[in-house]
Amino acid sequence: MVLGAWMVSAGYHSSYTAADRASFDPGDLTLRGVIVTQLLVGALGVLTVTGEYTSGLIRTTFIATPQRGQVLAMKALIFTTVVGVWCTGLSFVAFFVGRSFLTAPVPPVGLGDPGVPTAVFGGGLYLAGVGLFGMFLGALLRRTAAALAALVGVMMVLPVVLALLPGNTGALVSEYSPAGAGFQIWHLVHSGHSLGAWPGFALFTAYAAATAAAAFFTIRRRDV
Secondary structure (H helix, E strand, C coil): HHHHHHHHHHHHHHHHHHHHHCCCCCCHHHHHCCCHHHHHHHHHHHHHHHHHHCCCCCHHHHCCCCCHHHHHHHHHHHHHHHHHHHHHHHHHHHHHHHEEEEECCCCCCCCCCCHHHHHHHHHHHHHHHHHHHHHHHHHHHCCCCHHHHHHHHHEEEEEEEEHCCCCCCCHHHHHHCCHHHHHHHCCCCCCCCCHHHHHHHHHHHHHHHHHHHHHHHHHCCCCC
């Protein structure tokens, strides 16, 4: 995330024009590294569950704690706490690093500006959500390769495919994909048809919650 903030922000001022002022989005610039980081955090979430299935230790875990839903819930709680704190910290570091490279004629940006605190905190919230989404996919599919393929397909490939739909349909529909909805929380500038920061994040949370419900349902009913 920090590297992404430096790479994107360092060269932005040289191409900045007066026409860019209306669409200037400091959240998108300084937190652009979220796009790549989400795959790493999501993969960590997947491995948190599938690692035990691959090694066979999941049997020992379920023997020690027969309440399988409790096992998954505690994994999710610990993962959210640790990853959420780290990613929120990285989001703040990325913002300050990126801001330090945004020199004139780019407008100055600070944490006190409208929407900026939401975007910076939102970067950490979104990444924690992606990690949980990956964890629940891992619990559903139980195979690292399958869960990673599903994660990349939903978070990276699906928005691109939807954006290819003709006319404004693609842009409109892609906003309602998991990634398109979740992205709204760390952006400050929203298009006319976008959901907005908190409604978009609420929809993203609903996708993750639906995956969690399916994971809790299936983990209780299969042999392992």
